[in-house]
Structure formats: structure tokens, C-alpha cells
Amino acid sequence: MTVVPAVSAACVHRRAWLRSGPHTGIAIATVALFALCAVLVPQSLTAQSIGAMLPAWGVLAIMAAGQTLVIQQRGIDLSVPGTVSLVAMGFTVFVDRNDVPVLVGIVVVLAVGAAVGLLNGLVTTRVHVTPLITTLAVNALLIGAMFSYTRGVGTAAPVSLQSATASSPLGVSAIAWIAVLAVLVVAGIAGRTVIGRRFVAVGANPAAARAMGLRADRYVVGAYVAAGILFAFAAVLLVGYNQNPSPTLGNPYLFQTVMAVVIGGTSVAGGRGSVIASAVAALFLTQLGQVVLTLGAGPAMQLLVQAAAMAVALAGAAFLERKGGTGA
Numbered sequence: 001m002t003v004v005p006a007v008s009a010a011c012v013h014r015r016a017w018l019r020s021g022p023h024t025g026i027a028i029a030t031v032a033l034f035a036l037c038a039v040l041v042p043q044s045l046t047a048q049s050i051g052a053m054l055p056a057w058g059v060l061a062i063m064a065a066g067q068t069l070v071i072q073q074r075g076i077d078l079s080v081p082g083t084v085s086l087v088a089m090g091f092t093v094f095v096d097r098n099d100v101p102v103l104v105g106i107v108v109v110l111a112v113g114a115a116v117g118l119l120n121g122l123v124t125t126r127v128h129v130t131p132l133i134t135t136l137a138v139n140a141l142l143i144g145a146m147f148s149y150t151r152g153v154g155t156a157a158p159v160s161l162q163s164a165t166a167s168s169p170l171g172v173s174a175i176a177w178i179a180v181l182a183v184l185v186v187a188g189i190a191g192r193t194v195i196g197r198r199f200v201a202v203g204a205n206p207a208a209a210r211a212m213g214l215r216a217d218r219y220v221v222g223a224y225v226a227a228g229i230l231f232a233f234a235a236v237l238l239v240g241y242n243q244n245p246s247p248t249l250g251n252p253y254l255f256q257t258v259m260a261v262v263i264g265g266t267s268v269a270g271g272r273g274s275v276i277a278s279a280v281a282a283l284f285l286t287q288l289g290q291v292v293l294t295l296g297a298g299p300a301m302q303l304l305v306q307a308a309a310m311a312v313a314l315a316g317a318a319f320l321e322r323k324g325g326t327g328a
Contacts, residue, residue: 026277034287044294057287059238060234062233065186066234067227068266068274072271073220073223077117079138081139082138083231085248086145088250102158114232117229121220121225259307260278260285264282285306288306
């Protein structure tokens with residue numbers, strides 16, 4: 001009499017595992033990458049290499065968390081480069097010109113990030129311009145604002161910020177610790193709160209969410225605002241670590257943030273997603289880039305390798321999705 005329930009439980013467990021494939025896959029791929037590095041490219045796992053990789057991962061992980069929230073709402077934010085460049089350049093110039101405390105400067109640029117997200121969200125939901133066009137236009141606006149305010153010339157990051165971002169509590173980069181905390185906070189809100197569950201429901205099926213009385217537009221705007229804040233926060237950490245920002249500082253993150261989200265298994269159809277999986281995908285991409293550079297290849301080859309990784313990840317996710325849908 002207990003055989004049937006046991007078999008049913010086993011089948012349910014198998015389906016659950018398969019449905020988690022897009023997120024589980026990136027974890028397996030990341031472990032496999034580090035295992036291969038230990039055998040084939042051990043110099044990429046030295047203390048010096050890991051020390052250089054972790055801050056880069058932390059910055060990308062925070063940005064990928066923001067991009068995940070937007071994509072969960074069936075959008076995309078291509079204003080990342082403009083936001084990062086404006087915040088990084090504007091932050092150092094603002095603090096230097098006005099001789100204000102670093103904390104005040106951080107609050108100001110976080111407010112700028114929120115304002116950028118609000119603009120993206122309102123244009124998308126109220127004016128009904130597609131996210132692709134909206135965020136590209138806003139990105140151009142932000143680049144123009146950055147050059148207008150800074151004249152394309154930044155200043156060195158405040159010494160206190162440089163010291164904070166260069167520190168390594170317990171032997172691990174402070175930026176990495178901050179990234180872990182930020183990702184866990186966002187994941188906790190998205191997965192363990194009423195607002196988070198409603199957020200996922202709106203992204204999965206906006207029409208059904210409206211029928212339930214949820215204001216879908218509010219969640220879309222909220223996603224863009226949260227993303228803008230996360231982009232700005234990551235930019236502050238980045239400028240502290242790099243010390244001297246440039247007008248093109250944000251350019252690499254347009255492709256990388258989207259790629260981390262896609263490889264992490266977040267559905268571009270909305271709803272399903274995981275900021276933790278996106279952070280793991282960011283680790284995968286950062287280490288992959290480290291390996292390519294260690295082998296002496298240039299940035300162009302790094303982009304080609306990352307693009308190939310995304311193609312493989314998409315194919316694998318599609319396979320797991322089909323298998324999960326047809327599995328017994």
C-alpha cells in the first residue's frame with residue numbers, strides 16, 4: 001500500500017530537480033570550471049589571482065542582481081553603462097568639488113540611481129515605450145549628463161573609500177563580502193516576503209496578477225528603481241577599487257550583466273528567476289575571463305569565450321526545460 005505514494009514522491013522529487021535545472025546547471029558548471037582550472041590552469045587559482053578576481057566578481061554580482069529583478073518583470077535595463085559611468089565619475093567629482101563626506105556622496109549617487117530607475121520604469125509603464133528603446137535612450141542621456149557634469153575628467157576616489165574597498169576581512173575582499181550580503185538580502189526579499197511573492201507573480205503573468213487586484217505597474221517600476229540603486233552601489237564599490245574612474249568605466253557591464261542573468265537561468269519570459277543563481281553565473285564569467293587573460297588572450301577573445309558560454313548555457317537550459325516538462 002505504501003509503494004504507490006513512495007513512487008509518486010520519487011517522481012515529484014525528480015520533476016522538482018529537473019525544473020530547477022536552469023539554476024542547478026550554473027552551479028555545476030561553476031564547480032566544473034574551477035576543477036578544470038585546478039588541473040589545466042593552476043596559475044589562475046593562486047592567492048593573487050583569486051584576490052584580483054573576487055572584487056570584480058562582487059561588482060558584477062551586485063549589478064546582475066539588479067538586472068535579474070528587471071528581467072523577472074519581462075524587461076531589460078540597457079542603461080547600466082550610463083548609470084555606472086555617471087555615478088562613478090559624478091561621485092568623485094561631487095565629493096571633490098563640494099568637500100562633502102564620503103557617506104553624503106554615496107547617498108546622493110544612490111538617489112541618482114533610484115531616479116534613473118524611476119525614469120526607466122515610468123516611461124516603460126506609463127508611456128508604453130518598450131524597455132529596450134527606453135533604457136537605450138536613457139543610457140545615452142546619462143552619458144551626456146556625465147560629460148556635462150564632469151567634462152569627461154574624473155578625480156581620484158576618496159582615500160577612505162579606497163581603503164575600505166581594498167581591505168580583506170578574514171582574507172577575503174571586502175567587496176566580495178558586501179556582494180554576498182547584498183545578494184542574500186535581495187534574494188531574501190524576493191523569495192521570503194509577501195512583496196517578493198507578489199513580485200514573482202506579476203512577472204510570471206501580469207494579466208492574472210491584475211485580475212487578482214495587484215498593481216502590476218508598481219512592481220515593474222519598483223524593479224527598475226531597485227536595479228538603479230544596485231547599479232549605483234556597485235559603481236561606488238568599483239570606483240573605490242579602481243581608484244581613478246574613466247568615462248567608459250561602465251561599458252563592459254552592459255553585456256556582462258545580461259549574460260550573467262541568462263546563464264543563471266532567469267527566464268526572459270518573466271517570473272522565474274534567482275539572484276543567487278545570477279551571482280553564481282557572475283562568478284563563472286569572472287573566473288572564465290580570468291582564465292582567458294591568464295592564457296594570454298586579449299579582451300576580444302574573452303568576449304568570444306563568454307558569448308560561447310552563454311550559447312551553451314542557453315542550449316543546456318532549453319534541454320533541461322524540455323526534459324523537465326516531459327519527464328515522468
